[in-house]
Amino acid sequence: MMGYVSYLSFFLTLALIYGIATMGLNMQWGFTGLFNAGVVGFFAIGGYAYAIVIGPDRPDLVGGFELPFVIGLLGALAFSALAALIVGLATMRLRSHYLAISTFGIALTIQLVALNFESLTAGNLGLIGLGRPLEDAFDTPLGFNLFYLGLMVVATLVVYGALQLILHSPWGRVLRAIREDEEAAISLGKNVSRFRLEAFVIGCSLMGLAGAFYVGSIGYISPFDFLPIVTFQIWTMLILGGSGNNRGAILGAIVVWGVWTSSGWLISTVLPPAWQVRGAASQVILIGLILVLTLLYRPRGLIGERVTVSSGAKLNDR
Amino acid sequence: MGQLIADGILTGAVLSLGAIGVTLTLGILRFANFSHSELVTWGGYFALTFIAFAGTSAETFGPLSFGWSFVGAIIIAGIATAGLALLVDALVFSRLRKRRAAEMTLVFASFGVALLLRHIIVLIFGPHAVYYTGTLQFAVEVLPGVRVMPDQILVLVLTLLFVLGLHLTLKFSRLGIAMRASAESPDLARVHGVDVRVVIRWTWAIGGGLAAAAGVFYGLTVQLRPEIGFALLLPLFTAALLGGSGSVYGAVIGGLIIGLSESLSVLIIPTGYKQAVPFLILLLILYLRPRGLFGDVAK
Numbered sequence: 001m002m003g004y005v006s007y008l009s010f011f012l013t014l015a016l017i018y019g020i021a022t023m024g025l026n027m028q029w030g031f032t033g034l035f036n037a038g039v040v041g042f043f044a045i046g047g048y049a050y051a052i053v054i055g056p057d058r059p060d061l062v063g064g065f066e067l068p069f070v071i072g073l074l075g076a077l078a079f080s081a082l083a084a085l086i087v088g089l090a091t092m093r094l095r096s097h098y099l100a101i102s103t104f105g106i107a108l109t110i111q112l113v114a115l116n117f118e119s120l121t122a123g124n125l126g127l128i129g130l131g132r133p134l135e136d137a138f139d140t141p142l143g144f145n146l147f148y149l150g151l152m153v154v155a156t157l158v159v160y161g162a163l164q165l166i167l168h169s170p171w172g173r174v175l176r177a178i179r180e181d182e183e184a185a186i187s188l189g190k191n192v193s194r195f196r197l198e199a200f201v202i203g204c205s206l207m208g209l210a211g212a213f214y215v216g217s218i219g220y221i222s223p224f225d226f227l228p229i230v231t232f233q234i235w236t237m238l239i240l241g242g243s244g245n246n247r248g249a250i251l252g253a254i255v256v257w258g259v260w261t262s263s264g265w266l267i268s269t270v271l272p273p274a275w276q277v278r279g280a281a282s283q284v285i286l287i288g289l290i291l292v293l294t295l296l297y298r299p300r301g302l303i304g305e306r307v308t309v310s311s312g313a314k315l316n317d318r
Numbered sequence: 319m320g321q322l323i324a325d326g327i328l329t330g331a332v333l334s335l336g337a338i339g340v341t342l343t344l345g346i347l348r349f350a351n352f353s354h355s356e357l358v359t360w361g362g363y364f365a366l367t368f369i370a371f372a373g374t375s376a377e378t379f380g381p382l383s384f385g386w387s388f389v390g391a392i393i394i395a396g397i398a399t400a401g402l403a404l405l406v407d408a409l410v411f412s413r414l415r416k417r418r419a420a421e422m423t424l425v426f427a428s429f430g431v432a433l434l435l436r437h438i439i440v441l442i443f444g445p446h447a448v449y450y451t452g453t454l455q456f457a458v459e460v461l462p463g464v465r466v467m468p469d470q471i472l473v474l475v476l477t478l479l480f481v482l483g484l485h486l487t488l489k490f491s492r493l494g495i496a497m498r499a500s501a502e503s504p505d506l507a508r509v510h511g512v513d514v515r516v517v518i519r520w521t522w523a524i525g526g527g528l529a530a531a532a533g534v535f536y537g538l539t540v541q542l543r544p545e546i547g548f549a550l551l552l553p554l555f556t557a558a559l560l561g562g563s564g565s566v567y568g569a570v571i572g573g574l575i576i577g578l579s580e581s582l583s584v585l586i587i588p589t590g591y592k593q594a595v596p597f598l599i600l601l602l603i604l605y606l607r608p609r610g611l612f613g614d615v616a617k
Binding site: 086090093094096097098109115116228232284 | 429
């Protein structure tokens with residue numbers, strides 16, 4: 001019984017962490033129409049930045065500053081924002097597919113750095129023994145899991161509240177104006193590429209923050225936690241949940257992570273070892289199908305964006 | 319050094335064939351198709367399937383590692399991959415076009431399609447690297463210190479022939495003129511009686527066929543793996559953007575430049591970072607010359 005509770009709280013913790021990253025993506029795609037094909041790259045930067053800031057001192061490695069948890073989170077935010085700036089400054093003035101390709105490229109590059117820059121990231125061995133926040137205060141794993149879940153609930157609520165606040169401010173309305181009609185926004189005197197860059201950087205920092213929370217929950221980091229499939233998972237979470245709606249982003253994260261973990265469990269228990277790789281492939285195919293089918297048949301997702309119409313306008317065939 | 323240049327040109331030839339398809343979809347269908355490089359993988363595996371059924375011919379052509387069955391395999395792979403590209407268009411992209419979905423929705427759908435195509439390969443063929451033949455080939459010294467396989471020389475010659483063929487088609491045939499017109503302005507082309515649907519179909523078929531050739535050549539000179547498409551995605555797009563989207567010659571030159579710089583990069587950076595070279599070039603293009611070498615539209 002306690003095992004189930006412990007597992008369920010761990011499951012929900014990860015789902016909420018992905019939910020934070022999905023809200024970051026929602027800021028970019030759902031509200032501004034920016035296509036980020038390298039979500040996992042920013043997730044990884046956040047994770048590594050956090051690990052290097054808080055990790056124990058290692059004589060043979062750069063980093064390991066043993067700083068507190070909160071400083072680690074700030075480091076994650078700062079470094080993922082910096083990476084976003086490098087890509088963003090190059091692409092925001094251009095047609096949107098340039099951003100898609102560059103973000104894909106930076107994610108690939110970050111993976112290579114994680115694998116090859118051994119004096120910083122310890123290569124494919126990963127950094128272990130990072131310690132988890134307040135871990136010693138709990139006698140049982142269950143206690144820690146519940147504490148961390150509580151922390152993630154608070155973090156999710158804070159991120160959600162902050163995003164609702166800025167997205168419904170004049171700044172957020174400009175983002176949606178850009179998404180709907182870029183030229184109209186320009187003609188109103190809005191500096192479109194600047195707004196885009198801001199939305200892109202904020203979104204990427206949220207992905208970095210999620211990466212830091214992820215590493216904080218498991219206590220180690222390895223390049224194999226940041227495979228390209230994570231990008232697809234987070235995208236599917238957003239599209240299924242309903243792009244343009246942050247509650248949809250959180251819901252999508254929980255549903256898709258549920259589908260992913262339960263199908264993974266099913267495959268590992270039902271299929272013989274020789275078929276495991278093919279089973280893993282069908283797990284990805286399942287995610288891909290959810291993504292494409294939602295796009296084709298329910299573009300609004302489970303709970304899509306609320307249709308907003310200015311007062312006085314007539315509602316026609318909505 | 320000489321050897322690195324030779325290897326770079328060979329990689330570049332394969333990249334060029336793939337990048338042509340990317341640049342055609344960018345120019346004519348007006349979206350960045352992230353699933354294009356998966357067609358390269360599928361082309362390679364279609365040929366593998368054909369060889370598995372037809373058997374490898376006992377007789378090989380002179381110093382080459384294959385015989386007649388391989389010629390059949392290239393042709394079948396080209397046709398099958400073109401068919402696959404058309405099928406994907408009918409199932410996904412044409413529906414989105416009909417709904418007048420935004421350009422980025424198409425890009426995004428192509429992401430999902432790429433994921434599906436890649437993992438269906440794993441599902442059918444398994445994750446391991448495979449080869450067309452077990453024949454061992456001896457490299458010949460073409461220049462002092464530069465050794466290449468006879469197969470590689472053939473790949474280079476065939477690539478040149480394909481590019482030349484495409485050039486002549488685009489330049490002189492009615493279809494080619496219609497394709498160029500649609501790339502420039504779909505509406506004007508339609509007014510002049512061009513059936514844009516036919517143009518779109520041929521764009522997929524040509525892009526798919528050339529992707530298949532790239533896949534077969536890659537499989538022949540390197541090996542076949544399900545991740546070929548994923549590994550080629552960034553180099554192909556960088557080649558297409560470097561050349562200027564919509565420009566076939568640009569794609570060819572872009573492919574060669576990317577192939578050469580990847581190959582020569584090992585002189586200055588550790589081999590582990592080789593895959594990041596296209597990304598660095600991409601960033602440079604975006605900062606310095608976003609329309610590419612031969613592109614004409616600024617945005």
